[in-house]
Amino acid sequence: MALEITDVNFETEVIKSDKPVLVDFWASWCGPCKMMTPVIETAAQKHADTVKIGKLNVDDNPDTARNFGITAIPTLILFADGKEKKRHVGLLQEDSLDSFLKENLA
């Protein structure tokens, strides 16, 4: 299961994480986000060794969404050492997400 990231736990789960973290910014009213969900869940299992994968609901957690200037969703941000390393806006299929992680986790 992908981890639930919130305004409250963002600091501890993402910024202070030892492992890189991939955060999926989403909302319940967003169709493409719903299509992203199974892809994210699969990736969370498949890549559990190398990356922590979480989901952040932008409606429930407006502060974090605003801090990172989320102006379109789904947005995926890969964090490493507490900093934004790479961002992707829009739906990704499973193989594209795999290569996104592979390229940016090296």
Place this chain on the structure above:
Amino acid sequence: MSDPLPEHELIIIGGGVAGLAAGIYSVRSRIDTLLIERAFPGGLAFSTHLIENYPGFPGGISGPELTGKFEAQGRELGLKIDNRGVSSIHPADDGFVLTTSAGALKTKAVIIATGVTPKQLGIPGETEFFTRGVSYCATCDGPLFRDREVAVLGGGDSAVQEAIYLSRLCSKVHLIHRRDRLRATPILQEKAEEKPNLEFHLSNIPEAIEGKERVEGVRLRNLKTGESKLLRVDAVFVYVGYNPHTEFLGDLIELDDGYIITDDDMSTSREGIFAAGDVRKKPLRQISTAVSDGAVAATSAEQYLENIESSVKTETDENKKLMLRLKRIEGQIRGIQRLLQQGHDCKAVLQQISAARAALFRAGIHSAVANFRRCAYDGKGATTDFHEDIERFLETLEKFS
């Protein structure tokens, strides 16, 4: 040997309302149908916040809800929906081969329902700030600008409809249109005028979208005063029209300004390819007209599939008769051999040769007639001109005699 390509009777390209309606009709006709969608089903209707002119839903229905129902109904009836993009269509033996992002596919008939994509305005900052404040879908991105100031560019139905929607979320909405009056339907204009936080900027041209990291404003030039000013907004929603999604077709079928030309039965200039929905050249692009197109296209495709199936059958029957004729000619040839072996006179042998030759000639005529389509068209595809077809047929016959 490589595996044969996955094959279907009908492939529908595009999962908007036209494609989904076509799919619902074709699976109910028990046609082996595959619908291909490159993103997610719903199409342009998905991104409409509130649909108030599709009959059957008093009070209106949201785009995601309505298109979700279309999709659910299709799937319930057995419609297969595949997530992949199509990059080209090639005519092949007995149908077409589609090149897709997930391998090639074979099909006997195609319905193109690829719709339209929002047009870009082409002003500085538009591409640069796309997904960073520039959006073509208020339903998709509007809620991210709750309680902020935004601008909508355009003056048609979509622009006004989405400005009304945004006015419920955002602190202020600026509607910017180059002409001195809106093009939108009067009922929408009236609704828009009632919104206290919706401000009209008519006779204004957007010149550039400005900002550093993200959109910070849009620069407007007033056509009446010539004055230029920066309007501070956090997002710009562009609704300035649409482009048909047909570039992947090349010159496969006839287009007019990018839109597919069809007959009333949704057939295109190429036999076996049909079109439905916004991608067609037509006077009104609505959900209701897209649904109608989809139903008609599916029915025409069904008729087409039936016709090619029955023509294959008659061709086979004709071929059987032809084989019998050839067998009889074989017998005649063996007869001639016997006559020669037995030392019969020249006259009898020549008579038999002449009879065999005449029989062979008739077999040729019969073969040409039986395979009229194949011989006449010579792989060039059907035309709609009967005279041209006959001429091609006669050319084929001349080559034979």
